[in-house]
Amino acid sequence: MTKAPLKAATLLNIRYQFVLLAISLTFLTNVKLAAEQPFTPEIRAQCEQVLMNSLAARGEWSSVHAAEYLIRLDMTSQVLDTFRQQAENATPPFRIGVWRVLAQADPSQEARHAYVEKIRTVLLDDQATDRLHALESLAKLGIAIQSPAELKVVQRMSVPDDPGGSFALWRLYQQRPTSPIIDRLVQQLHSEDDVARLRAGFVLSQLKSLPEKARTSAAQALSEEPTDSAAYPYVASACGTAELRKLRTSQDPSHQALAIRELATRSPEIDRSLPTALNESNPLALRQAAAFAILWRDRDSTRIQ
Numbered sequence: 001m002t003k004a005p006l007k008a009a010t011l012l013n014i015r016y017q018f019v020l021l022a023i024s025l026t027f028l029t030n031v032k033l034a035a036e037q038p039f040t041p042e043i044r045a046q047c048e049q050v051l052m053n054s055l056a057a058r059g060e061w062s063s064v065h066a067a068e069y070l071i072r073l074d075m076t077s078q079v080l081d082t083f084r085q086q087a088e089n090a091t092p093p094f095r096i097g098v099w100r101v102l103a104q105a106d107p108s109q110e111a112r113h114a115y116v117e118k119i120r121t122v123l124l125d126d127q128a129t130d131r132l133h134a135l136e137s138l139a140k141l142g143i144a145i146q147s148p149a150e151l152k153v154v155q156r157m158s159v160p161d162d163p164g165g166s167f168a169l170w171r172l173y174q175q176r177p178t179s180p181i182i183d184r185l186v187q188q189l190h191s192e193d194d195v196a197r198l199r200a201g202f203v204l205s206q207l208k209s210l211p212e213k214a215r216t217s218a219a220q221a222l223s224e225e226p227t228d229s230a231a232y233p234y235v236a237s238a239c240g241t242a243e244l245r246k247l248r249t250s251q252d253p254s255h256q257a258l259a260i261r262e263l264a265t266r267s268p269e270i271d272r273s274l275p276t277a278l279n280e281s282n283p284l285a286l287r288q289a290a291a292f293a294i295l296w297r298d299r300d301s302t303r304i305q
Contacts, residue, residue: 039294043275047291048075050278054288055082059090062284064097068104069292073299076105087115093130096122100137116143124153132164139170139203151175160188166199173207182207182214189221189238194231197221201234205262215240233258241266253282257289264293 054066055078067079083101090098096119103115120143123134135157145151158168166188173181188200204210204218218238225232233255236243244266247259260277263269277290 038270038272039275039298043278043294044298046275046278047294050287050291051075051295052078054284055079058082058086059094061094061097062288064094064101065285066288067101069288071101071104073292073295076107079105080107092122092128093133096130096133096137100141103141116141119143120146120150124150132167135164135171136167139167139174142174145171145175158184160184160191160196163195165196166203170203170206179211182211186214186217186221189218189235190224194229197225197229197231198234201231201236201238204238205234210238228252237262253286257283257286260286260289260293264289264296270297 051066051070055063055070057063063082067083070076070079079101083098083105086098087102099115099118103112103119106112106115116138119134119137119141122128123131123138125131128134135154145154154168154171156162157164158172159165162168166185169181169185173185182204185200185204188196189204191197191200201218204214210218218235222232222235222239222243225235233247233250233252236247236255237258241263244259244263247255248263248271250256250259256277260271260274263271271293274290274294277286279287
């Protein structure tokens with residue numbers, strides 16, 4: 001049986017409904033994008049300025065931190081321009097920071113490998129004064145141990161009384177994740193040395209998942225940690241997102257900075273109070289962390305547009 005052709009009025013009505021549907025979808029998409037972009041273009045521009053201005057502080061670790069924020073935001077062009085100029089002339093220990101930045105930012109795989117090897121060479125040099133920085137940077141970059149000689153150095157530095165103990169354990173864990181290594185890091189949270197507790201807390205906070213036993217031990221260590229110690233925010237960070245949210249409300253700017261930085265990538269929640277941290281009266285570390293968090297939140301929605 002042959003179907004009767006649709007009348008012109010019916011076709012017009014169908015087209016009209018499609019147009020209405022398209023308009024509705026566009027409106028809903030724009031509403032969604034607006035919800036995902038809670039910060040104004042002016043605030044985002046201010047954030048970029050905070051990080052870009054920080055790059056100009058040659059020889060300062062604040063420039064390395066700004067560069068690494070920008071790298072994570074896929075904003076590497078000015079980072080490369082600034083740090084390539086320092087690659088051959090930077091002195092210890094800042095040279096390690098320069099090479100670490102370029103090992104992440106350079107578009108050439110060969111060049112990135114060359115910068116990693118520069119850092120590794122320092123680690124293997126018994127006379128180098130910045131071996132600890134080299135060890136820390138190789139751990140942060142997630143670089144595998146390549147030779148028996150390097151493994152021997154890392155194992156030798158993994159003892160509790162070595163300043164690089166926690167970073168060495170981190171590299172050993174990257175090489176072969178085991179519970180005993182985590183146990184040794186947790187033990188460092190109870191060290192009498194503030195810096196040792198700080199570094200152990202930092203390393204534990206960077207591990208993707210901790211066993212419940214380790215979380216419980218970290219929480220116990222946090223309950224014993226003086227709230228005004230340098231180690232406190234790092235031990236808190238090792239305890240997870242809930243403790244980071246508490247740090248965010250601290251009156252200590254260094255606590256706030258750490259919490260903002262870590263929560264930016266861990267939590268989907270939007271912190272609408274972040275722009276207040278950009279105030280010039282705040283320490284640079286806090287302003288950098290807030291700038292990164294705002295731009296990180298904005299990144300995906302900007303790509304959609």
